[in-house]
Amino acid sequence: MNPIAKFVDELQEVSLLLWGVVTGLFRPHRYGGEIIRQMDLIGVGSLPIVLLTGFFTGGVLVLQTFPTLQYYGVHNEAGRSVATSLVRELGPVLTALMVSGRIGSAISAELGSMVVSQQIDAMRALGSDPLKKLVTPRLLALIFMLPLLTVAADVFGIIGGGTVASYIFDQDVNVFLTSVRNGVTTEDVLGGIIKPVFFGLIIGGIACHKGLSTTGGTVGVGRSTINAVVLSSIWVIIFDFFLAKAIQSVFGVGVI
Amino acid sequence: MFSSADIDILDDLDEHLEPTDLEDAVDRPDRTLSAIEFRDVHLAFDDKVVLDGVSFTVRRGETKLILGRSGGGKSTTIRLILGLLKPDSGRILIDGEDITDYTEEEMMEVRKKIGMVFQEGALFDSLSVYENVAYRLREQGVIDEEEVEQEVRRMLRFVDLEDAFDKMPDELSGGMRRRVGIARALVGDPEIVLFDEPTAGLDPPTARTICQLAIKLRDLQDVSSIFVTHEMNNLKFLSSEYATVDREGQVLYEKEGETLCLINTEVLMFRDGKIIFSGSDERLRSSDDEYIQTFIHGHKPKSP
Numbered sequence: 001m002n003p004i005a006k007f008v009d010e011l012q013e014v015s016l017l018l019w020g021v022v023t024g025l026f027r028p029h030r031y032g033g034e035i036i037r038q039m040d041l042i043g044v045g046s047l048p049i050v051l052l053t054g055f056f057t058g059g060v061l062v063l064q065t066f067p068t069l070q071y072y073g074v075h076n077e078a079g080r081s082v083a084t085s086l087v088r089e090l091g092p093v094l095t096a097l098m099v100s101g102r103i104g105s106a107i108s109a110e111l112g113s114m115v116v117s118q119q120i121d122a123m124r125a126l127g128s129d130p131l132k133k134l135v136t137p138r139l140l141a142l143i144f145m146l147p148l149l150t151v152a153a154d155v156f157g158i159i160g161g162g163t164v165a166s167y168i169f170d171q172d173v174n175v176f177l178t179s180v181r182n183g184v185t186t187e188d189v190l191g192g193i194i195k196p197v198f199f200g201l202i203i204g205g206i207a208c209h210k211g212l213s214t215t216g217g218t219v220g221v222g223r224s225t226i227n228a229v230v231l232s233s234i235w236v237i238i239f240d241f242f243l244a245k246a247i248q249s250v251f252g253v254g255v256i
Numbered sequence: 257m258f259s260s261a262d263i264d265i266l267d268d269l270d271e272h273l274e275p276t277d278l279e280d281a282v283d284r285p286d287r288t289l290s291a292i293e294f295r296d297v298h299l300a301f302d303d304k305v306v307l308d309g310v311s312f313t314v315r316r317g318e319t320k321l322i323l324g325r326s327g328g329g330k331s332t333t334i335r336l337i338l339g340l341l342k343p344d345s346g347r348i349l350i351d352g353e354d355i356t357d358y359t360e361e362e363m364m365e366v367r368k369k370i371g372m373v374f375q376e377g378a379l380f381d382s383l384s385v386y387e388n389v390a391y392r393l394r395e396q397g398v399i400d401e402e403e404v405e406q407e408v409r410r411m412l413r414f415v416d417l418e419d420a421f422d423k424m425p426d427e428l429s430g431g432m433r434r435r436v437g438i439a440r441a442l443v444g445d446p447e448i449v450l451f452d453e454p455t456a457g458l459d460p461p462t463a464r465t466i467c468q469l470a471i472k473l474r475d476l477q478d479v480s481s482i483f484v485t486h487e488m489n490n491l492k493f494l495s496s497e498y499a500t501v502d503r504e505g506q507v508l509y510e511k512e513g514e515t516l517c518l519i520n521t522e523v524l525m526f527r528d529g530k531i532i533f534s535g536s537d538e539r540l541r542s543s544d545d546e547y548i549q550t551f552i553h554g555h556k557p558k559s560p
Contacts, residue, residue: 030397118378125338125372126392126440127364 014209018201020131021139027132034137042103042138043145049102050095050149051156057090058082058157062164066171075169079176080183082161083154087184087192091154093240096199099146100232104207107138108228111211112221120212135208142200150196187251195243199236206232289352291316291448291480292337297346299332299529306332307343308529314448317478317520319470321491321537323551324526330484331375333526334450337482338372339363350448368396371441371449375456377433379425385412385436386421392443411439415469431462438469449473451483455490467493468509474520475499476507488552495521495537525551 001009061082069075111134114120120130158180165171210228214220292314299307307329314320322330335341336348339358347356355366379388387394389408398404412418415435425433434454441449451470455463467490473479475498483494497509523540525533527547533540541552 113381117376117381118374119380121335121338121340122372122374122378122380122440124340124360125367125370127367127395128391129360129364 010209013213014205017131017135017209017212018139018205021136024129024132024136031133031137034133035140038137038141039145042099042141043148046099046102046145046149047152049098050153053094053098054086054091054153054156055160057094057153058086058160058162059164061085061090061157062161063168066165066169070169075171076175077179077183078165078169078171079158079161079179079181083158083180083184084188086154086157086161087188089240089244091157092150092192092195092199093236095150095153096146096196096203096236097233099142099149099199100203100207100236101229103142104203104228104232105225107204107207108211108214108225109221111208112214112224113218115212115214116217116221130212135204135212138208139201139204142204143197144200146196146200146203147193150192154192187247191244191247191251194247195240198239198243202235202239203232206235289316290314290349291318291351292320292482293347293349293352294333294336295347295349297336297343297348299329299336299341299343305529307336310346310526310529310531312524312531312534314480314482315520316447316480317474319474319481319483319494319521321494321521321523322482322484322526323486323491323523325486325551328526329529330486330526331452334372334452334482334484337448337450338367338370368444369447371444371446373434373437373441373449373451373454375453376430377425377437379428379433379436379440381425383425384421385417385423385425385428388425388436389440389443391440396444407443408439411442412436414442415439416465431458431465434458434462434466435469438466442473445477447480449479449481451481451485453484453486455485455487460489463487463489464493468497468499470494471497471509472499472507476501491523491537491540495523 062078065081066075066078069078069081111120114123114134120134123130123133162173162176162180165176166173207228210224210231214224216223290313294310294312297307297310298305310329310333312320322333324330332341336343337350339355339360343356347354349355350366351369353366355363358366379385380391383391386405386408389411390404393404393407409418409421412421415438417432417435417439420428420432420436425436428436438454449470451466454470455466458466470481470483471494474481483490485491496512498512500508500510502508519536521537522535523533523537524531525540525548532545533543533548540548543549
């Protein structure tokens with residue numbers, strides 16, 4: 001199959017999976033507990049790595065930009081610089097990439113193992129719909145938890161930036177925080193929360209599709225996992241560009 | 257083998273089969289309808305033909321043994337019955353009901369009548385034995401924990417595994433996993449049970465135990481079943497032994513002989529997606545077909 005046909009085929013498969021989830025939401029189900037469990041696994045479980053990533057990204061942003069800002073005499077705006085970068089771009093994208101690596105791989109490996117050991121077939125034979133039982137809770141948990149994780153990463157990024165500005169460059173914390181407050185707008189925050197909703201959909205859709213379409217035994221599980229992480233990471237970055245453009249158009253964010 | 261306590265479970269399971277109970281007899285499924293029927297079923301994956309015009313019928317209370325080499329279409333047949341795959345052409349009927357074009361939601365109702373025993377057991381790794389066996393009940397919305405536990409214990413007693421109640425699947429041996437798989441498949445007393453190579457990779461005594469469970473279901477529960485295998489020992493057990501209950505309520509396995517000849521077990525042999533033999537095990541063994549003889553004896557027949 002040529003690459004374009006394969007791409008269209010995969011896109012169709014993921015779209016059908018997501019459509020199945022959407023239509024399934026309007027039918028009765030009893031998987032509320034599973035959604036909470038997945039939220040815990042995805043949200044609380046990913047919190048440490050997301051906070052660490054946010055903290056050090058904020059810190060390194062200030063570390064790299066402060067001397068340049070100082071050169072131009074605008075080092076009091078370091079907070080604005082780090083906050084807008086984090087809230088608009090780095091927070092959502094880095095959080096999505098971290099979650100894609102941790103959760104996308106886990107979802108794909110888990111579902112893939114269930115496919116090759118016939119557990120998915122057993123589930124269907126015993127009267128469950130794997131879409132409702134397995135895919136919907138994971139997808140909903142990702143869509144709900146990714147924006148929250150992003151906000152946590154943003155906050156810790158700003159704390160990291162403030163820490164570096166204060167301890168390494170001796171900037172007053174109040175100056176840094178005032179700059180942050182002046183720099184970040186409501187539209188920035190809204191844009192930074194809308195993006196992860198789509199990223200959650202991308203990561204969940206691709207990881208579940210790759211897991212459920214696993215073939216070729218345990219080797220196939222490894223292949224699906226790699227594909228899930230690589231593809232969801234790439235699509236997060238590609239979608240980020242188009243989402244950024246769309247958010248700019250709607251809110252006028254970033255337009256000077 | 258099974259303990260004398262088996263009879264208690266059999267009594268429970270056999271309630272609806274009591275011949276003198278007229279009310280139950282009325283509730284029994286229509287025996288004139290076939291449990292499973294395939295009509296000229298074709299299926300191919302890309303260029304590879306998996307089933308090529310397969311037609312057969314499984315009568316009520318009958319066990320159909322499907323023999324054939326790996327890749328011959330045996331497991332695919334079972335997946336078609338469950339609606340996990342759809343045929344390219346032909347019709348599939350369960351209880352006289354044409355399920356060929358059923359949606360996934362419609363198939364959920366049909367699957368309630370069918371129990372499936374998978375090759376490796378296919379137990380859910382994250383659930384205990386208890387939760388695995390209780391799975392179907394939970395999916396059907398049974399919330400009374402006492403009722404669930406009672407049913408799970410009944411099924412685990414049937415497969416002689418009550419001690420494994422709280423164990424996780426990774427703590428079980430291969431044979432125990434299959435037996436838990438059988439217990440899980442029997443929850444809800446399905447009219448049809450499908451066995452997909454349930455003895456593959458098991459030692460002969462354990463394989464025999466699995467076969468005895470299938471015999472017990474066939475002869476004491478009136479369950480229609482398909483037993484996919486490529487092991488000749490299974491054919492020997494299932495086509496020559498029958499289960500009966502003595503005065504003390506003990507389940508006995510006896511060999512067919514001059515007084516009784518089993519007619520509720522037939523053999524289908526698949527080759528490259530086609531049925532090349534359909535009939536009794538005696539006819540199979542006396543067949544002149546070179547492929548069948550090679551399959552039975554493990555080598556080509558010597559020329560006379």
